[in-house]
Each structure stands twice: as structure tokens, then as C-alpha cells.
Amino acid sequence: MKLLYIGGGFVGTCSAAVMADAGHEVLVYDIDPAKIAALSSGKRDSIENILFERDLADYILKHKDRLTFTSAWDDVKQWLEQTDAVFLCLPTPEKNGQEGESDMSYYQSALASLGPALAVRNNNKQDHYVVIINKSTVPLETADMAQEILAQHGARNFGVVSNPEFLVEGQAVHDSVHPTRVVIGASSKKDFEIMRQVYARWYNVPRIAYVEVNPFEAAAGKLLANYLLFSRLANTFDVVGRLCEVFPHMRFEQVRKVLTTDPRIGTWGFYDSLHAGGSCFIKDAASLAYQLEQKTDRTALVRDALEANRYQLQHFFDRAAQEAHFDFKGKTVALLGAAFKQETNDVRHSGALGIIELLLENNVKQIRVYDPVAYDSLHRWLLTAFGSTAQQRERYGVPLNEKIVHCFNAEEVWSPDTSCTFIATDWREFQQLPQQFQKLCKSPHLIMDGRRIWCHAYDELQQAGYDIIAVGSPFLKAIPI
Ligand SMILES: NC(=O)c1ccc[n+]([C@@H]2O[C@H](COP(=O)([O-])OP(=O)(O)OC[C@H]3O[C@@H](n4cnc5c(N)ncnc54)[C@H](O)[C@@H]3O)[C@@H](O)[C@H]2O)c1
Structure with a gap:
């Protein structure tokens, strides 16, 4: 055809x-x-x-x-x-x-x-x-x-x-x-x-x-499917992950085992993250809420899922100041990942973008970003979100490409003055980085793991003197060496 x-x-x-x-x-x-x-x-x-x-x-x-x-x-x-x-x-x-x-x-x-x-x-x-x-x-x-x-x-x-x-x-x-x-x-x-x-x-x-x-049922099926997947993530972040953050003695991964061995509960969406991003889930849940609101006032569940996702990102960021007493002003920060998830260069609604905005609001000195494929998309977003180079200079004193530095590999991301590392994307290659990180970054250093991708190394990193704030864990304070 x-x-x-x-x-x-x-x-x-x-x-x-x-x-x-x-x-x-x-x-x-x-x-x-x-x-x-x-x-x-x-x-x-x-x-x-x-x-x-x-x-x-x-x-x-x-x-x-x-x-x-x-x-x-x-x-x-x-x-x-x-x-x-x-x-x-x-x-x-x-x-x-x-x-x-x-x-x-x-x-x-x-x-x-x-x-x-x-x-x-x-x-x-x-x-x-x-x-x-x-x-x-x-x-x-x-x-x-x-x-x-x-x-x-x-x-x-x-x-x-x-x-x-x-x-x-x-x-x-x-x-x-x-x-x-x-x-x-x-x-x-x-x-x-x-x-x-x-x-x-x-x-x-x-x-x-x-x-x-019929065409209505097909369109509704898609919106509802995205909402149900999104609400699973919102529940994992805001209920399962939160419980593991606020009570001691629980590993998110162990709790997940208990839950996902029930076939009625299933396995999809049982990972903790700083944000559910991407081009679809947020806008489709919002569209569903909006359409329901035109006909009924019972839309609280859909709106709550959206609010839980928004809260998750802000809360994760705020924990740096609240729990580790970390002040971003004038600091150099490493950011691993720009894409909203691994295996894509799509940065739409990515948690990394939210972190960049919050870091800029907090007067960070420099953000050193490494993503295996999404740097061009990140660059296009910077131009759309923050305007021309002249506008950026007016707002931040320098063009953003001086504040947000493109690194071509994970090693470059850690310059000697980097004092905090955010992990925003679950690229598989990031899992292997704790060894390299320890060679390049001396403690004190705050690790903000928004993906729990270094969870296999938390004990070792704490013992090596690093503070860790991870979604789904209480504050893991460095153990004095
Ligand atoms: N990306 C996903 O994972 C995904 C999955 C399922 C459904 N969807 C839905 O599919 C739709 C498209 O999503 P996408 O991710 O491909 O978006 P996209 O932004 O990647 O692509 C849309 C394209 O349409 C082009 N365009 C805009 N106006 C046009 C016009 N008048 N004529 C011709 N081209 C025009 C744009 O230049 C752009 O290249 C959205 O409704 C989205 O919610 C997306």
C-alpha cells in the first residue's frame, strides 16, 4: 500500500x-x-x-x-x-x-x-x-x-x-x-x-x-493506559519509595521483591526515580484529568498522581539542604544523564532538566553534564527554555554554555572542584562508575542518586566517606574514616 x-x-x-x-x-x-x-x-x-x-x-x-x-x-x-x-x-x-x-x-x-x-x-x-x-x-x-x-x-x-x-x-x-x-x-x-x-x-x-x-474507545484506551502506568510510578515513588526513605532498616530492592512476587501486583514500574518524565505520561494524565473535569468533579486521583510526581523531584532536590546541609551556591556539580530515561535522546520532561533549573535557581557555579546521546537535545532545550545567548547572559551573568558544560565521558564530568554528583538517568553504563568516581572525587562529596543506580555500592561509598541521598533510602551519612 x-x-x-x-x-x-x-x-x-x-x-x-x-x-x-x-x-x-x-x-x-x-x-x-x-x-x-x-x-x-x-x-x-x-x-x-x-x-x-x-x-x-x-x-x-x-x-x-x-x-x-x-x-x-x-x-x-x-x-x-x-x-x-x-x-x-x-x-x-x-x-x-x-x-x-x-x-x-x-x-x-x-x-x-x-x-x-x-x-x-x-x-x-x-x-x-x-x-x-x-x-x-x-x-x-x-x-x-x-x-x-x-x-x-x-x-x-x-x-x-x-x-x-x-x-x-x-x-x-x-x-x-x-x-x-x-x-x-x-x-x-x-x-x-x-x-x-x-x-x-x-x-x-x-x-x-x-x-x-470505535474511535472514542481507542482514544480513551490510550489515555487510560498511560494514566494507569503513570499512577503506578507515582505510587512507587510517593508511597513505596517514601516509606523506605522515612523508616530505617528497609532496602527498597528488598521491599520490591516482596511486592513483585505477587503476580496480581506484577513487576512493571517498581523502580524508584527522581521523576517520571518523557513526552507522554504527564501530559496524558493531565489531559485525562482535564477531560474528566469537563464532566465530573471526581478527578482527585488523577490530579494526585500528577502532584506526587511534581513533589518527588522537588523533594529529592530539597533533601540536599534539609538532610546533608548542602548549599549549592558557587559549587560545581556533576550531572550524570540528561535523557528522561536510558536508550533515548529524548529530554522532554526529564528529571535532569528539572535538576538543572533548580541548580541554576540556587546559583550553582557550574554543572558538568555527561549523557551518552542526549547532549544535542539538551542544548536545543536550553535555547528554548532560556532564550538567546544574550538573554542568558543577562539572567545568569554568562551564557549558559559556560555554566552548563558538555562532557564527553564520565571521567570529564568530575573536575577536581566537583563537590556533588546527581544521577538523573538510568543509563546502564552509569552502574559501573563508583570505582572511577572514588578515584576522581575525594570526600567530602554529596552523591544524589535519583535512580538508585549505585545502590550496590552504597555501603562501600558511605565507608569511603561520601554522603548519599538516594530516592527510596533515608540519608546515608558518610561513615568517618
Ligand atoms: N514519543 C512517544 O513515546 C509516544 C508514544 C506514543 C504516543 N505518542 C504520541 O504521539 C504524538 C507524537 O509524538 P512524538 O513523540 O512523535 O512527537 P514529536 O514532537 O517527536 O514529533 C512530532 C512531529 O510533528 C511535526 N509537525 C508539527 N506540525 C506539523 C505539521 N503541521 N505537519 C507536519 N509535521 C508537523 C514536528 O516537526 C515533529 O517532528 C503525540 O500525541 C504523543 O503523545 C508519543
Whole structure:
């Protein structure tokens, strides 16, 4: 089949690459020419700098004959003449200050371009039926909205389907090739039939749940799935981890063993962390709360999960002053990790960004950051969050690239005057660092482990004279040498 993707971010590009692997011919359109240039460069480095996902560059390079990228709308118009399905993979962020209401302007703008293009196609007698697929995570009524906008622009002979994406960043390609479920929300037999052809590789396959529902149920299923996962994390941080922080004699890992051996409780989400970040959980829980609030006043549970996650980050940071009496003013701090989790360069809502903001507020002298892949994303975020170099100089006395230093390996992160280390991302390679750390950093030094990634070495580090504040542990004060 011929497929069009509108939006070539994490979801659009990963899904498009896997659809090309499944044998479809795919065009990806994105309004960001720099992203398109990188994705169509044919170079692994350029692709991974813009989108780091395991195996993604391989798929893009392997299927270059069936998978093309463009930022030219004229290419889209031509492609539409024979397209069977259009995937909309657009951002649906939270509107600023709207308590969770989704900003649907990216959707509306894409549909306002797509509608007339479909209408022209209809007028040219290219009256080939096309399904328009919401792949983004969207408010429940989005399929109706899309139908209306497209019809207003004169489009005919199309259906709107909801096909939410369940991929997990860091394993997005694997998840798309081997999904546990495919969810199709459609309102006509014809649309279900076309979607079965689009997903032929996964239809009627053992161990893949192919779920056919209506567009409302599909959109609700995605929002609710993200909320339930998010609330599991909020419970782990704010109840399980907190209990282990405030009572002595308990190791988080031991308590976890007790809990996760109950199959009803399961294992997912039983790790402690400074923050549940990423582009989806927070905004989707907020969107769910907002939509519920339009109809009912019983939304406390959803709002509490959001508040627990916000509190977790602030509380973790505040423990440095409250428990270790550490003052960040004028200090050099090492930060291990920028991405919101391992195996991705996505920094959206990452705990590391929250820590950087808090450190800057506390007049830190320098933050030395090491992340194996996310430094470019961090740099782009700094420009968006703190404005131009001139604006940064005005606010902080120097441009932020002088205060926030990029380190190319873990060794560089520890300069002789570093007196505190934050661990914000659970990159596996960080687990091995306590030995190196002890060689490079003499005590006194405060370790702020926001991932419990050095938990295997806490005893040794305490005995070597380091103070440790870890999520899910009480203050582990250095044992005088
Ligand atoms: N990232 C995830 O792990 C994940 C997982 C499941 C669902 N989702 C949902 O999928 C949607 C997309 O997420 P993402 O992570 O891919 O976002 P993203 O920001 O990585 O990608 C969105 C892309 O859309 C492009 N874009 C914006 N307006 C456009 C327009 N008018 N025409 C063409 N392109 C346009 C942007 O340039 C960007 O490249 C969101 O609703 C998200 O909640 C994300």
C-alpha cells in the first residue's frame, strides 16, 4: 500500500520505518526541514543525532527505496493521488496554563492543509478512498473534529480512524515490529477492512491482540493506559519509595521483591526515580484529568498522581539542604544523564532538566553534564527554555554554555572542584562508575542518586566517606574514616 505520514518525530518515523519494513511504500512529511534533511541524509550519525532509537537508523537506511522523507507539501499533494492511508503523528502537548487541555493547533493546521489537498484530488477524479488515521494521543472527540475539518475543506470519500501508538521510547522499533496489541478504532466496515490491510503483518498473528473498537474507545484506551502506568510510578515513588526513605532498616530492592512476587501486583514500574518524565505520561494524565473535569468533579486521583510526581523531584532536590546541609551556591556539580530515561535522546520532561533549573535557581557555579546521546537535545532545550545567548547572559551573568558544560565521558564530568554528583538517568553504563568516581572525587562529596543506580555500592561509598541521598533510602551519612 501507499502510506503517508504527517509528522516525522519519534512516533511518525519509527512507525513509518516499520511499515516500510512490512512492505508498504511510505512518504514522511514534516514541517521541520532540518529533521527531514537529517532523516534523508543516508548517514547514521545525522539520523541518530536527531532521533536516537535503537535500530531506527538501520531500518531507515535499509528501506531507503520504500521510505522517503520530505518537507515539501507539493510532494505530499502528488503522493496523495494514490495514497491509501494517512497517519497523523503530530504533537498534542498540553496548552500552557490550561490544566491539561490539549493544544490541538498542530492537528488543526495539518488538517487544514490536508483537507484542500484531498478536495483537489477528488476534483481530479482521483477518487480513491483514503483513511485518515489519528496515531497521536488525542482527546476523545478528535476523530469527530478531524472529520469536520476535512469535510469543511471539501474533502470527500475518506474515513477517520483512531489507531493509538503504544510504543515505548528506547525500544520503539522493537515494539512496533513486535507489538503486544494493535488497536483500531473505526466506525465503518470499510475502514476496519483497510486497516487490516495496512496492518496485514500483524493481523491474525498469535500473541498479538488485534483489538477493533470505535474511535472514542481507542482514544480513551490510550489515555487510560498511560494514566494507569503513570499512577503506578507515582505510587512507587510517593508511597513505596517514601516509606523506605522515612523508616530505617528497609532496602527498597528488598521491599520490591516482596511486592513483585505477587503476580496480581506484577513487576512493571517498581523502580524508584527522581521523576517520571518523557513526552507522554504527564501530559496524558493531565489531559485525562482535564477531560474528566469537563464532566465530573471526581478527578482527585488523577490530579494526585500528577502532584506526587511534581513533589518527588522537588523533594529529592530539597533533601540536599534539609538532610546533608548542602548549599549549592558557587559549587560545581556533576550531572550524570540528561535523557528522561536510558536508550533515548529524548529530554522532554526529564528529571535532569528539572535538576538543572533548580541548580541554576540556587546559583550553582557550574554543572558538568555527561549523557551518552542526549547532549544535542539538551542544548536545543536550553535555547528554548532560556532564550538567546544574550538573554542568558543577562539572567545568569554568562551564557549558559559556560555554566552548563558538555562532557564527553564520565571521567570529564568530575573536575577536581566537583563537590556533588546527581544521577538523573538510568543509563546502564552509569552502574559501573563508583570505582572511577572514588578515584576522581575525594570526600567530602554529596552523591544524589535519583535512580538508585549505585545502590550496590552504597555501603562501600558511605565507608569511603561520601554522603548519599538516594530516592527510596533515608540519608546515608558518610561513615568517618
Ligand atoms: N514519543 C512517544 O513515546 C509516544 C508514544 C506514543 C504516543 N505518542 C504520541 O504521539 C504524538 C507524537 O509524538 P512524538 O513523540 O512523535 O512527537 P514529536 O514532537 O517527536 O514529533 C512530532 C512531529 O510533528 C511535526 N509537525 C508539527 N506540525 C506539523 C505539521 N503541521 N505537519 C507536519 N509535521 C508537523 C514536528 O516537526 C515533529 O517532528 C503525540 O500525541 C504523543 O503523545 C508519543
